[in-house]
Amino acid sequence: MRGDVESVISAFRSGKPVLVFDSAFREQETDLLFPAATVTPADMRTLRRDCGGLLFLAIGNEVGEGFGLPWLQDLHSHERLVQEHPVLSHLITNDLQYDSRSAFTLSLNHRDTFTGITDRDRALTTRRFAELWVELKESNSDSELCMKALGKEFRTPGHIPVCRESPGGIANRQGHTELAVAVARMAGLPPVVIGAEMLQPYGDAALPVEEAIAYGNKHGIPFASGQDILEAIENGGKE
Numbered sequence: 001m002r003g004d005v006e007s008v009i010s011a012f013r014s015g016k017p018v019l020v021f022d023s024a025f026r027e028q029e030t031d032l033l034f035p036a037a038t039v040t041p042a043d044m045r046t047l048r049r050d051c052g053g054l055l056f057l058a059i060g061n062e063v064g065e066g067f068g069l070p071w072l073q074d075l076h077s078h079e080r081l082v083q084e085h086p087v088l089s090h091l092i093t094n095d096l097q098y099d100s101r102s103a104f105t106l107s108l109n110h111r112d113t114f115t116g117i118t119d120r121d122r123a124l125t126t127r128r129f130a131e132l133w134v135e136l137k138e139s140n141s142d143s144e145l146c147m148k149a150l151g152k153e154f155r156t157p158g159h160i161p162v163c164r165e166s167p168g169g170i171a172n173r174q175g176h177t178e179l180a181v182a183v184a185r186m187a188g189l190p191p192v193v194i195g196a197e198m199l200q201p202y203g204d205a206a207l208p209v210e211e212a213i214a215y216g217n218k219h220g221i222p223f224a225s226g227q228d229i230l231e232a233i234e235n236g237g238k239e
Helices: 005-013 041-050 061-067 072-076 079-084 119-138 143-153 176-186 209-219 226-234
Strands: 018-021 030-035 052-059 104-110 154-164 192-198 223-225
Touching: 005 018, 005 176, 005 223, 005 226, 018 176, 018 209, 018 226, 030 041, 030 176, 041 052, 041 119, 041 192, 052 061, 052 119, 052 176, 061 119, 061 143, 061 154, 072 079, 072 104, 104 119, 119 143, 119 154, 119 192, 143 154, 154 176, 176 192, 176 226, 209 223, 223 226
Parallel strands: 018 223, 052 154
Antiparallel strands: 018 030, 030 192, 052 192, 104 154
């Protein structure tokens, strides 16, 4: 099973969706991904209707660092929080079947949303988060200013779960977050990507990769595997 990384990069650079399969040895899931900075309510409807899995916002580690977004796994195991909320000691994440750490950080809603769950609301939260990061980066804002700007426009908890790339990116972890962010970087876009996992129609398992590829062929959406992306980077592509 080989994908076409060049077509994936070209499509993503043009603001179009792509399909990325993690690995037969990991979660065995294909994600449908869109560039966050240009996402529309119609794109969110596509993710909601055609995927069935969790809708998530993948961000580069530098974005998480700039906004001061912690990993939830670190928060939930923090000694003081565990003392105040003992149930956390019973809910500790130590048995992931596909990895050793979770990429989840905070969930967000833009303050101009109502419930935050509609296609319009989730598109606004997603798009504005990416736009804000670009604006702050271009103005060389420090972390304190970034956090204040984030808080001015966003609140937590919200309806967009955010996943932060592991330090070192795809070289250290080939998860959905790292792969999505790698595609954005290779396309020369901000490392902020919205996506969702594709499930079988009844939701009992991941959509088989062959069916994900067939979906892509039907809708003109290019496909690549995590191994394709890793090899492209190792062979000189931009991470």
